[in-house]
Structures are given as C-alpha cells and as structure tokens.
Amino acid sequence: xxxxxxxxxxxxxxxxxxxxxxxxxxxxxxxxxxxxxxxxxxxxxxxxxxxxxxxxxxxxxxxxxxxxxxxxxxxxxxxxxxxxxxxxxxxxxxxxxxxxxxxxxxxxxxx
Amino acid sequence: xxxxxxxxxxxxxxxxxxxxxxxxxxxxxxxxxxxxxxxxxxxxxxxxxxxxxxxxxxxxxxxxxxxxxxxxxxxxxxxxxxxxxxxxxxxxxxxxxxxxxxxxxxxxxxxxxxxx
Numbered sequence: 194x195x196x197x198x199x200x201x202x203x204x205x206x207x208x209x210x211x212x213x214x215x216x217x218x219x220x221x222x223x224x225x226x227x228x229x230x231x232x233x234x235x236x237x238x239x240x241x242x243x244x245x246x247x248x249x250x251x252x253x254x255x256x257x258x259x260x261x262x263x264x265x266x267x268x269x270x271x272x273x274x275x276x277x278x279x280x281x282x283x284x285x286x287x288x289x290x291x292x293x294x295x296x297x298x299x300x301x302x303x304x
Numbered sequence: 305x306x307x308x309x310x311x312x313x314x315x316x317x318x319x320x321x322x323x324x325x326x327x328x329x330x331x332x333x334x335x336x337x338x339x340x341x342x343x344x345x346x347x348x349x350x351x352x353x354x355x356x357x358x359x360x361x362x363x364x365x366x367x368x369x370x371x372x373x374x375x376x377x378x379x380x381x382x383x384x385x386x387x388x389x390x391x392x393x394x395x396x397x398x399x400x401x402x403x404x405x406x407x408x409x410x411x412x413x414x415x416x417x418x419x420x
Contacts, residue, residue: 224407235308235394235411236347281346283409291337291362292409294346 197225197265197282197295205301212269214298216282217262223285225258226292227267230279239267239280272302305330310395310412317385317419325380325415327395334400336378337362337409338370340391347394353378354400385419392416 197216206212216225224243228236242249242258242265249256255268269276279299283292311326329336334355339347339362349362353372367389369381378397382389396409 226408228409228411233414235413236396236409237411238408241407291349291352293349293363294339296344296346 197284197293199280199282199295199298201298202296203299203301205303206272208272208274208302208304210272210302212272212276212300212302214267214280214300216265216267216284216295218265218282218284219263221260225265225285226283227254227256227265228281228283228294230281230297232278236281269300272300274302274304276300277302307331308395308397308410308412310393310415312415313413314416315418317382317417319386319419321385323382323385325382325393325395325417327378327380327412328376329378329395329397329410330376331397331399331410332375333397333410334375335398335409336372337396337398338368338378338380339394339396340364340389341394341414342391350380350393382417385417387419390417390419 197218200215226241227239230236240251240256242256253270258265279297281294281297283294308329337352338350341347348364351370353359359370393415395412398409
C-alpha cells in the first residue's frame with residue numbers, strides 16, 4: 194500500500210528557528226494532508242494540499258508538494274515551544290476513501 | 305459541539321476478555337474510522353464506515369468488529385483481547401465532500417488499552 198514516510202524521524206531546534214520536515218510517498222495521490230499530535234492527544238488537521246497545487250500557506254505553516262518526486266515538505270517558521278509535537282503526513286488511497294499515515298516526525302522546540 | 309468523543313480513556317484487560325471502545329461524533333459526518341497507533345508505526349486503519357449501516361475492513365482488522373447503526377456512533381469491539389492489541393486507539397470522523405471523497409479528519413482523544 195502507498196505510504197507517506199516522514200523525514201527526519203526526530204528534529205530538535207531552538208525557539209525562533211525554522212523547522213522543515215519532509216514526506217515521501219509511493220504512488221499517485223489526490224491530496225496530501227499534514228497533522229499534528231501533541232503528546233497524549235489526538236491528531237489535529239493542519240493543512241491539505243491537492244495534487245494540482247504546489248504550495249499552500251496557513252499562518253506560520255508552508256506546505257509544498259512535488260508530485261514528480263512524490264514528496265511534500267512542511268515548513269514551520271519562527272518556531273515556538275508550543276510547536277513541540279509529532280507531525281504526520283497522510284496520503285489518500287486511489288479511491289479517496291481512506292488515508293495512510295507515515296510514522297511521523299517528532300519535533301522538539303527548545304526555549 | 306463536543307466533536308469526536310471516545311470512552312474509556314484508559315483500559316486494562318486480561319488476555320481473552322472482550323470489550324467495546326465507544327466513539328461518538330456530533331458533527332453529522334458520514335465517514336468514521338478506527339485507527340491504532342503503535343510506537344514508530346504511525347496510525348494503521350482497523351475498520352471504517354462510509355455511512356450508517358456500511359462498514360469495511362482496513363489494514364489491520366483481525367480481532368476487531370465494528371457496527372454503524374447510527375450516523376453518530378461507531379463502536380469498536382475487541383472479541384478476545386490479546387497482548388498484541390495493546391495500543392492507543394483513535395476514532396476519527398470526516399464529512400463527505402462533493403466529490404464523494406474523504407478529506408479532513410477530526411480525531412478523538414484516544415483510548416489507551418493495555419492487555420495483560
């Protein structure tokens with residue numbers, strides 16, 4: 194089955210720095226989503242990018258999608274301690290019915 | 305709106321016991337799903353439903369049953385618990401898009417299950 198694989202597995206940065214995490218997938222998609230999970234909580238939807246889009250912004254978040262390389266990146270600018278969480282990408286299946294999640298990137302933002 | 309609620313928050317079972325994890329949503333979403341999350345493996349889909357009365361298997365359905373008698377509720381049943389089912393279970397719901405696909409998912413807070 195197709196799957197998003199995030200890279201790196203873990204990332205530690207200082208507050209104020211930018212954080213970039215990447216997601217690669219195997220087969221064609223309709224859309225790709227990024228979610229955040231704080232420790233011990235459920236996942237929260239951050240942003241969705243469709244296969245015909247190349248870039249989307251939401252506040253301090255910037256997501257890019259390169260369908261030729263089957264990859265996406267999530268950039269968090271001016272990071273804050275509150276951004277400490279795990280970040281997951283999710284790619285849809287060919288029928289648009291379900292999503293497959295990668296193992297996630299654990300981001301630590303140090304004050 | 306409460307969103308997606310799950311009960312219980314934490315449960316300890318002995319091998320062979322059965323139990324039901326409850327999930328409810330008050331957003332009138334057609335799609336609902338159950339995932340399990342294990343360390344280093346992301347979320348894996350157990351079962352899903354595209355509407356009341358319709359359910360289907362996901363990636364890891366063995367040992368679990370579901371039913372969807374109403375739009376709001378989507379319980380997950382463990383038939384005979386095994387230590388391999390120790391995990392965190394998440395329920396999610398999403399609205400049906402005009403194209404019939406599923407997009408943004410809304411997750412519950414999760415149920416932590418320990419099977420001894």
